[in-house]
Amino acid sequence: MTEKTLTGKIEINVRFNEADPLGIVWHGHYIRYFEDGREAFGNEHGIGYLDFYKQGYIIPIVSVQCDYKQSLKYGERVLVETTYVACDAAKLQFRYRVFNANNGKLVATGSSVQVFLNRETSSLQLINPPFFEAWKEKYGMS
Amino acid sequence: MTEKTLTGKIEINVRFNEADPLGIVWHGHYIRYFEDGREAFGNEHGIGYLDFYKQGYIIPIVSVQCDYKQSLKYGERVLVETTYVACDAAKLQFRYRVFNANNGKLVATGSSVQVFLNRETSSLQLINPPFFEAWKEKYGMS
Amino acid sequence: MTEKTLTGKIEINVRFNEADPLGIVWHGHYIRYFEDGREAFGNEHGIGYLDFYKQGYIIPIVSVQCDYKQSLKYGERVLVETTYVACDAAKLQFRYRVFNANNGKLVATGSSVQVFLNRETSSLQLINPPFFEAWKEKYGMS
Amino acid sequence: MTEKTLTGKIEINVRFNEADPLGIVWHGHYIRYFEDGREAFGNEHGIGYLDFYKQGYIIPIVSVQCDYKQSLKYGERVLVETTYVACDAAKLQFRYRVFNANNGKLVATGSSVQVFLNRETSSLQLINPPFFEAWKEKYGMS
Numbered sequence: 001m002t003e004k005t006l007t008g009k010i011e012i013n014v015r016f017n018e019a020d021p022l023g024i025v026w027h028g029h030y031i032r033y034f035e036d037g038r039e040a041f042g043n044e045h046g047i048g049y050l051d052f053y054k055q056g057y058i059i060p061i062v063s064v065q066c067d068y069k070q071s072l073k074y075g076e077r078v079l080v081e082t083t084y085v086a087c088d089a090a091k092l093q094f095r096y097r098v099f100n101a102n103n104g105k106l107v108a109t110g111s112s113v114q115v116f117l118n119r120e121t122s123s124l125q126l127i128n129p130p131f132f133e134a135w136k137e138k139y140g141m142s
Numbered sequence: 143m144t145e146k147t148l149t150g151k152i153e154i155n156v157r158f159n160e161a162d163p164l165g166i167v168w169h170g171h172y173i174r175y176f177e178d179g180r181e182a183f184g185n186e187h188g189i190g191y192l193d194f195y196k197q198g199y200i201i202p203i204v205s206v207q208c209d210y211k212q213s214l215k216y217g218e219r220v221l222v223e224t225t226y227v228a229c230d231a232a233k234l235q236f237r238y239r240v241f242n243a244n245n246g247k248l249v250a251t252g253s254s255v256q257v258f259l260n261r262e263t264s265s266l267q268l269i270n271p272p273f274f275e276a277w278k279e280k281y282g283m284s
Numbered sequence: 285m286t287e288k289t290l291t292g293k294i295e296i297n298v299r300f301n302e303a304d305p306l307g308i309v310w311h312g313h314y315i316r317y318f319e320d321g322r323e324a325f326g327n328e329h330g331i332g333y334l335d336f337y338k339q340g341y342i343i344p345i346v347s348v349q350c351d352y353k354q355s356l357k358y359g360e361r362v363l364v365e366t367t368y369v370a371c372d373a374a375k376l377q378f379r380y381r382v383f384n385a386n387n388g389k390l391v392a393t394g395s396s397v398q399v400f401l402n403r404e405t406s407s408l409q410l411i412n413p414p415f416f417e418a419w420k421e422k423y424g425m426s
Numbered sequence: 427m428t429e430k431t432l433t434g435k436i437e438i439n440v441r442f443n444e445a446d447p448l449g450i451v452w453h454g455h456y457i458r459y460f461e462d463g464r465e466a467f468g469n470e471h472g473i474g475y476l477d478f479y480k481q482g483y484i485i486p487i488v489s490v491q492c493d494y495k496q497s498l499k500y501g502e503r504v505l506v507e508t509t510y511v512a513c514d515a516a517k518l519q520f521r522y523r524v525f526n527a528n529n530g531k532l533v534a535t536g537s538s539v540q541v542f543l544n545r546e547t548s549s550l551q552l553i554n555p556p557f558f559e560a561w562k563e564k565y566g567m568s
Contacts (some may be wrong), residue, residue: 016475017461020158021216023167027345028159029317035312035443049442050501061311065349074163075476158333159319169487170457177301177454192301192359203453205489217334293541300446305500358447406488 004086008041011101012078013019024071030108034096037080038112041094045084047135052116055131057075057116059092066110070113077101086141090128091115146228146283150183152244154220155195166213175239178256179222184237187226189277194258197273201234201256208252209273212242219243228283231258232270288370288425294324295385308355314392315348318380321364322396325378329368331419336400339415343376343398350394354384361385370425374412375399379390430512430567434467437527438504450497456534457490460522463506464538467520471510473561478542481557485518485540492536496526503527512567516554517541 012033020026042048049116056059079099087093092114098107116125116132128136136142154175161167184190194201214220220239229235229250234256260265261283270278278284298315304310326332336343356362365381371377376398382391400409400416412420420426438459446452468474478485498504505525513519518540525531542551543559554562562568 013465015458015461016465017162017168017170017458018563019163021161021163022342022344023163024344026159027348028319030314031312031315032441032443035441039442058306060306060308060355061352063351064311065347065348067346067347071344157316157319158323159316164484164486166486169490170454170461171456173454174299174301177299182298197362200448202448202450202497203494205491205493206453206488209485209489213486270287301452303447304443305447305449307524310443312443 002046005083005095006041006045006139006141007081007083008037008044009035009082010037010040010048010080012080014072014074014076014078015073019074022071024073026114027066030066030068030098030110033078033080033098034064034066034082034094034110034112034128036096037096040080041082041084045135045139047092047132052129052132053119054118055129057125057129058119058122059116062091062113062115064110066108066111068108070105070107072098072107078107084141085109086136090125147225147237148183148187148281148283149223149225150179150186151224152179152182152222156216156218156220158216161216164213166215169208169210172208172210172240172252175220175222175240176206176208176224176236176252176254179224179238180236182222183224183226187277187281189234189274194271194274195261197271198261199258199267199271200261201258202221204233204255204257206252206254208238208250210250212247212249214240214242214249216273220249224233226283232267248275286341289367290325290423290425291365291367292321292325293329293366294321296320296364298356298358298360298362300358301375303358306355306372308357311350311352314350314352314382314394315362317362317382318348318350318366318394318396321366321380322378324364325366325368329419329423331376331416336413336416337403339413340403341409341413342401342403343407344401346375346397346399347368348394348396350380350392352392354389354391356382356384356391362391368425370420374409431509431521432467432471432565432567433509434463434470435508436463436506438462438506439500440500440502440504442500443501448497453492453494456492456494456524457537459495459506459524460490460492460508460536460538461502463508463522464520466506467508467510470563471565473518473558478555478558478561479545480544481508481555483542483551483555484545484548485542487539488517488539490536490538492522492534494534495531495538496531498524498526505534510567512562516551556559 079101222241363385369377505527
């Protein structure tokens with residue numbers, strides 16, 4: 001069975017204040033890079049945080065994970081590749097690949113899972129919100 | 143005319159992730175130290191952020207300023223001295239002195255000003271909220 | 285076979301600036317809480333970041349993972365339980381449990397892995413540094 | 427006497443994790459926006475952090491100040507206008523104006539001062555580094 005996926009890319013500058021005393025980006029900041037990637041993906045494809053919000057949902061992260069392979073230095077540029085991974089369950093799964101844009105090397109990989117909560121009641125949604133189901137249909141992800 | 147002031151103290155550990163590639167605390171993090179100091183002061187004296195919130199007010203920062211005299215390293219400990227400076231106008235004025243708790247040296251000084259907004263309407267309050275006026279009275283700050 | 289572990293605890297205040305527009309701690313900040321827990325553990329047991337550094341090693345994170353179960357609000361207090369999990373390979377494994385200190389509820393769980401690099405050459409150490417082997421011995425972790 | 431200045435601009439997205447429980451950008455993050463502005467200016471005009479570093483200097487911030495006039499929300503875009511303000515003394519002076527790029531409104535103003543330290547000895551430079559004096563000459567700032 002083939003996995004259905006959709007990928008987006010964004011480039012980010014490493015900020016001076018993101019590098020630690022070793023001169024490399026502190027590992028916790030990669031979680032920000034993932035969020036930047038997810039957000040760029042969402043804005044491009046119409047399933048950003050605010051799109052869900054306007055439809056009455058919030059989409060908290062329930063798990064995140066990152067494997068570090070290389071380090072990034074201040075002055076370098078980051079390419080974040082964000083991949084939506086379709087699934088039947090009522091959740092949002094993303095995979096991330098972070099590259100050093102200066103030399104093309106893979107720096108880190110990771111993943112995250114989000115669920116859908118009703119914005120007013122905070123109740124967990126066990127089936128996909130209709131507008132998201134429609135989105136999946138449109139992009140061949142259902 | 144004598145200035146009326148009230149002072150509180152708090153100690154904080156310098157976090158690894160607060161130090162920059164030079165091995166010293168990035169200058170922007172001092173704004174966090176000020177907030178930590180202000181918060182400890184507020185909790186101790188009953189005028190914390192949530193005290194105002196419960197009374198129907200939010201207290202945004204309208205100006206902040208910091209002068210750096212020494213640097214702080216990861217592994218060191220910070221002492222923040224937070225001083226409320228009474229004034230007639232409807233605002234909250236604080237002054238800060240940041241010390242290296244390891245050697246007692248003055249590391250930075252700063253100040254901040256906050257105003258009172260009605261939590262519902264966001265309208266600026268031109269006179270002090272009654273509970274804050276009572277607080278000033280109680281502490282000899284009016 | 286029984287797992288050998290050693291556990292430490294630390295309490296942290298949730299900072300105003302750690303809460304996001306939903307009023308809850310932004311998920312990325314838990315990576316900081318893990319670091320705070322790891323650091324308190326290291327300082328207590330003599331295997332902190334600077335202990336390794338003085339011995340000639342740096343200990344970068346090569347993987348981190350977090351599962352979120354509840355949310356944390358500004359004004360609440362966090363208890364981080366950090367557990368060193370012994371293993372034969374040349375690495376540092378920690379598990380984390382984050383509790384809401386106000387009500388005792390489990391808020392998140394996670395884990396991290398660190399490796400040993402020679403501080404000068406950045407070369408990966410395939411066996412445990414001698415002082416760390418001695419530490420394991422002393423604490424019954426070898 | 428006319429003030430000699432040089433101005434650069436950069437646009438930044440407000441990150442979800444930069445907004446606080448009030449839904450607006452936490453005031454401390456503006457110090458990051460200033461740094462982003464200063465860095466874009468430095469990269470464009472050849473006096474960035476790394477340019478100084480390669481010449482043997484580091485340029486720590488010795489004072490920073492910010493006045494807040496409006497708030498910024500997640501989903502909005504920021505325009506940072508960074509202005510180098512020439513002076514005779516051996517220091518770097520910048521002024522900042524932060525705009526809401528969506529509606530053009532002025533959101534905040536600020537300033538910063540940096541000094542020159544010898545990278546090796548950390549000694550304060552009382553006269554401008556020669557390459558910076560040449561830069562000033564070239565841009566009509568001396």
